[in-house]
Amino acid sequence: xxxxxxxxxxxxxxxxxxxxxxxxxxxVSVTGLACPFCAYSVEKSLxxxxxxxSVTVDLAAHQVRVVMQAERTAxxxxxxxxxxxxxxxxxxxxxxxxxx
Amino acid sequence: MRPPVAxxxxxxxxxxxxxxxxxxVTINTALPVGSGEFVARGMIVVSQSGEDPxxxxxxxxxxxxxxxxxxxxxxxxxxxxxxxWVEKDLELTEAGSRVSRTASGLGDASVFARYTLVQHxxxxxxxxxAPFAGVKAPxxxxxxxxxxxxxPPSVQPGSGAWDAFGGIxxxxxxxxxxxxGQMSYRVKSEANDVDLGDELRxxxxxxxxxxxxxLGDGVPSFLYGVIESNFVHRDRNEVNGSxxxxxxxxxxxxxxxxxxxxxxxxxxxxxxxxxxQNLHGNALENDYVLRAGVRFNF
Numbered sequence: 001x002x003x004x005x006x007x008x009x010x011x012x013x014x015x016x017x018x019x020x021x022x023x024x025x026x027x028v029s030v031t032g033l034a035c036p037f038c039a040y041s042v043e044k045s046l047x048x049x050x051x052x053x054s055v056t057v058d059l060a061a062h063q064v065r066v067v068m069q070a071e072r073t074a075x076x077x078x079x080x081x082x083x084x085x086x087x088x089x090x091x092x093x094x095x096x097x098x099x100x
Numbered sequence: 101m102r103p104p105v106a107x108x109x110x111x112x113x114x115x116x117x118x119x120x121x122x123x124x125v126t127i128n129t130a131l132p133v134g135s136g137e138f139v140a141r142g143m144i145v146v147s148q149s150g151e152d153p154x155x156x157x158x159x160x161x162x163x164x165x166x167x168x169x170x171x172x173x174x175x176x177x178x179x180x181x182x183x184x185w186v187e188k189d190l191e192l193t194e195a196g197s198r199v200s201r202t203a204s205g206l207g208d209a210s211v212f213a214r215y216t217l218v219q220h221x222x223x224x225x226x227x228x229x230a231p232f233a234g235v236k237a238p239x240x241x242x243x244x245x246x247x248x249x250x251x252p253p254s255v256q257p258g259s260g261a262w263d264a265f266g267g268i269x270x271x272x273x274x275x276x277x278x279x280x281g282q283m284s285y286r287v288k289s290e291a292n293d294v295d296l297g298d299e300l301r302x303x304x305x306x307x308x309x310x311x312x313x314x315l316g317d318g319v320p321s322f323l324y325g326v327i328e329s330n331f332v333h334r335d336r337n338e339v340n341g342s343x344x345x346x347x348x349x350x351x352x353x354x355x356x357x358x359x360x361x362x363x364x365x366x367x368x369x370x371x372x373x374x375x376x377q378n379l380h381g382n383a384l385e386n387d388y389v390l391r392a393g394v395r396f397n398f
Contacts, residue, residue: 029223031221031222031223031224031226032219032221032222032225032226033224033226034224034225034226034273034274034275034278035123035131035273035275035278035322035361036319036320036321036322036361036362036363037361037362037363037366037395037397038131038132039319039363040319040363040364040397041132041133041134041137041397042134043363044134044137044397045134045135045137056318057318057319058317058318058319059224059275059315059318059319059320060224060275060315060316060317061317062223062224084175085134085135085136085174085175086132086134086135086137086175087131087132087133087134087135087172087175087176087216088132088221088226089219089221
């Protein structure tokens, strides 16, 4: 009986561990960004932030997508400041969630 | 031995092209270096000057390998260091025989700062104005000798003199094109009884995106067609306190080229062709300058 209980607890724990985590996705418009070399500068600056999982720039759409790790620590203000530090101007931002 | 004026102007141009950003090949740009970020540039510059109107039939060639490192102190203030390695060769006829005088080594290093004074950003375009100022230090050897004695200044890797320079650069960039304009002035000091003439430069650059014709998703690489112009006016040199009649003048180079820009690196090349060379006396005219290089964003 005890063995069955232990197996059930183990299976439950594994199920919880394997459950997809929510990731916050921040989309920010960026102005002043008009060449590939500049885009990498923005990527570098944002990638330094704590909790950032990935950064994707879409030049034509004037958008930068920042995917945060499940336990994010960077906030929107820090994300915008990182864009300013790269030499560009952040605009409107929106957040959403995505599963791993 | 008077220095080849056009060649020296182009050599100074190497130092002025210290910016490591994508954009102009022969001059600076006002585009930013991110705060705390480094960018680097390596360049080879091959210059040929001949067409000597005098009996010495001088032929001057120079090859420079130039390393540039840029660092963003803030998103508006960037510092640049420029270190060239040069090899120079002068062939001429002396006392009826052809001689070659050659030297190579570290050239004069420069450092300068650039501050973004104006920044107007819009979706997919930017306009910026940035003044800059710096100094060139006499780090290169200016006392090389050969069997004929001390080499002339035009062959020495270094000038032996400190220069101060400053100017302003404006940049307008969109997805389709980039235009840059720069005006600068360089004050030169005396070394070895030679005071090279001060220099005024007015430069322009236009880069037009040739490929891709339509922008796709993400960050595509760009192929730019490049056309640049370099107007240079130099005062006469002073040698032992007197004007050198065979120095100074005005030159205009036009430089077509190509530039391929990716996120992390750029490869580029232009050839600078002289279209105007109003030089004093029988100063040596420039034939061409070839520039090729890479830039890295790391």
